[in-house]
Amino acid sequence: MKYYRCELHTHTTSSDGKMTPEELVDRALACGYDAIALTDHNTTAGVKRAVEEGRRRGLTVIPGIEWTTFWGHFAVTGGKSDVLWRDITPENVGEKIKRAQTLGDIVTIAHPRRMGYPLCSGCHCDYDIESISGADCYEVWSHYYPNEGVAARQQKEQWLSLLAEGHRLSVVYGYDWHNRDDVPPSYACTYVGSEGKDADSILRGVKSGATYISIGVEVECKAVSGGREYAIGSEIASEETEIELSCFRSEDYRSDKPTKLTRAEIVTELGKESFPIAFGEKIKAKATFERFCVVCIYGERKREEQLLAITGAFYRGGNG
Ligand SMILES: [Zn+2]
Ligand SMILES: [Zn+2]
Incomplete structure (x- = not known):
């Protein structure tokens, strides 16, 4: 098993990102990633272009979406789910996560303690943590300066307490990549232990918990x-x-x-x-x-x- 450099939370011009799908692939290669997942807000419109460009240029692109709801966000990767973000409520979120998983997707709790409204609606997770604890992954670090500050500390503590309660959540970082970032900001990387660099192998590695953030x-x-x-x-x-x-x-x-x-x-x-x-x-x-x-x-x-x-x-x- 080898550990691959992955970024599992990215955006393009198909939602509020500044890069086209092709530009995202170009930048990801320049930054040395082995695999990325495209997780635009509530749309998969850019996925086909990104996957094709990745295939052409030698970068694994995993289909995905970010369920962007008023109460919180989830990066959902695999491209197999039929769950509609607008149907998700605080009452049924646990069932929706389970359905996506049953269909073969991986569900990540995204930036749960990041500052929310009025800066970013739903960025701060307001779902009952117990109802979403069946997710596969937890973004312990997020965005720029990911290991510094209050959100990073709170996310680490919440993830550890979920583990202590017996839940099993892979640790991931979410760059939540929106901009070209020609001058690299302070960012991190998720390393995924996998038998291969293809999308299915990387997702199996994430699901198995063979990850670290760094x-x-x-x-x-x-x-x-x-x-x-x-x-x-x-x-x-x-x-x-x-x-x-x-x-x-x-x-x-x-x-x-x-x-x-x-x-x-x-x-x-x-x-x-x-x-x-x-x-x-x-x-x-x-x-x-x-x-x-x-x-x-x-x-x-x-x-x-x-x-x-x-x-x-x-x-x-x-x-x-
Ligand atoms: Zn988000
Ligand atoms: Zn995002």
Whole structure:
């Protein structure tokens, strides 16, 4: 399995984006992505052009849509669902998510704690969190400066508390890409562990939970338990788990690169524990958990310690 650089939340001139579908593909290639999903607001009008341009130029383009409702937004990828955004209400949102999933789509809770009205109607998620907790992914980071500020902190806390309650949501970043961004702003990337670069393989990787989000850091992380190795997103039966972790500089990352790493933090429903880590160094750490285990990587960036990467969860369960 290889980790691919993906951006699963983008817009074009088919909704309120500034790039045509062809320009989006061009910029995505220039930025070093392996795959993007096009998720225009409540329309798939640009999908065909983007997919065709991607095929011609060697970029995987995943069909999608952003359900943009008054109470909150969802990036829905796969292009298989017949759910209409205008039929979604706070009462039926859980059923609509389930229907989209049954038809083969992946549903992501988009930017749930971002500032809402009057800046952006429905950007802030007002749905009852329990009713949307059956979604596949959670945008823990979003848009520009994704790891800084109140929304990032609140989203991480809400995602971790959903995991602690036993829900399983893949971690994703949503660039929510609207502009050309010739001068790269502070942005992040979702890495997806997948058997291949095609749309179906990438979506299977997202669904399986094999993701991490990052600003300038490439992460190799696996769990070893009972003599077996587990990828991010796996279920682990045994209580005894060792996390193996190495981090490297992402050469593709262009804005405000991290200068050094400071620590890796293992987060479970029982608490947190930190270990020193440096670029290129392999660390092994024991983890004990009943529900989930996530790894957060911290380092120095813009002359302060920042959270630079978050892995998806390892879960307890199954037969190993
Ligand atoms: Zn949105
Ligand atoms: Zn959006």
